[in-house]
Amino acid sequence: MDNIPSTDNHIHVDPINGEGPLDVASKFHRSGGTSMIIPNKPTWTVSPECSFVEAMELVVKYADEINQETDVKAFAVVGAHPAELSRRVEAGMDLVQAEELMRGALEAAQNMVLEGRAVGIGEIGRPHYPVLPEEMEVHNHLMVYAMELAREADCPVQLHTESASEEQYQEFAEMARKAHLKEEKVIKHFSGPFILPEENHGITPSLIASGDVMREAVRKGKNFLMETDYLDDKTRPGAVMGPRTVPRRTRKLINAGLLTEEDAYHIHVEIPEKLYNVEMDL
Numbered sequence: 001m002d003n004i005p006s007t008d009n010h011i012h013v014d015p016i017n018g019e020g021p022l023d024v025a026s027k028f029h030r031s032g033g034t035s036m037i038i039p040n041k042p043t044w045t046v047s048p049e050c051s052f053v054e055a056m057e058l059v060v061k062y063a064d065e066i067n068q069e070t071d072v073k074a075f076a077v078v079g080a081h082p083a084e085l086s087r088r089v090e091a092g093m094d095l096v097q098a099e100e101l102m103r104g105a106l107e108a109a110q111n112m113v114l115e116g117r118a119v120g121i122g123e124i125g126r127p128h129y130p131v132l133p134e135e136m137e138v139h140n141h142l143m144v145y146a147m148e149l150a151r152e153a154d155c156p157v158q159l160h161t162e163s164a165s166e167e168q169y170q171e172f173a174e175m176a177r178k179a180h181l182k183e184e185k186v187i188k189h190f191s192g193p194f195i196l197p198e199e200n201h202g203i204t205p206s207l208i209a210s211g212d213v214m215r216e217a218v219r220k221g222k223n224f225l226m227e228t229d230y231l232d233d234k235t236r237p238g239a240v241m242g243p244r245t246v247p248r249r250t251r252k253l254i255n256a257g258l259l260t261e262e263d264a265y266h267i268h269v270e271i272p273e274k275l276y277n278v279e280m281d282l
């Protein structure tokens, strides 16, 4: 069982508020983890003056550190979280100006993918909290714009949105078509067990690696990614699953006969390699 791969498709590392890249990667690796897909954290978690580019550069640096110092393969995903827009609007910035800033951030993210320093654009999306309709419209425009940039760079996007079910998946698939991005290149982060094509409309679900979600998911299919959304924030220790969860959950499912080793290879190597255009080098 020792050579079973595990990819956490959405895990954060944060040496400012948490333990940082090397500690998180070591815990992940000791539990059998092999690859981490790491989106940058929002600018305000770095410092009040932190720019979008600085926040994105930091996650690329953290992924480099993990690749150099540990046996875990790390990949950076860069983008501007929807709350970045909300925060600026709340602070009094004009909506048009805030949208311009977000567009610039997404373009910088695309550049980092084109340079081969990051493998996807994310997390991007729209708020999970209520906002005014005119703000929501801007978020929706930015989502399509990020998908257009992803299509040009031939990379996926990772979506952060309100909790989504079939109706939202259908909407995301329509956005992807509008942007001429393949639906599967749109990865819904923090997804429930929406595995069947009629449930996810071709969008790739990145499943929360809880026992309940996973047991329901594997009964329906094996076309998904797994994640913890670990925040690496000491002030919010119970907010999410720990960094050991994906490898442990994967082994549990195999031991229970709910997943085969071939399934694990598909979920943790073949699907991410194809979506992100990377090699896991296991």
Ligand SMILES: [Zn+2]
Binding pocket: 010, 012, 039, 123, 229
């Ligand atoms: Zn996240």
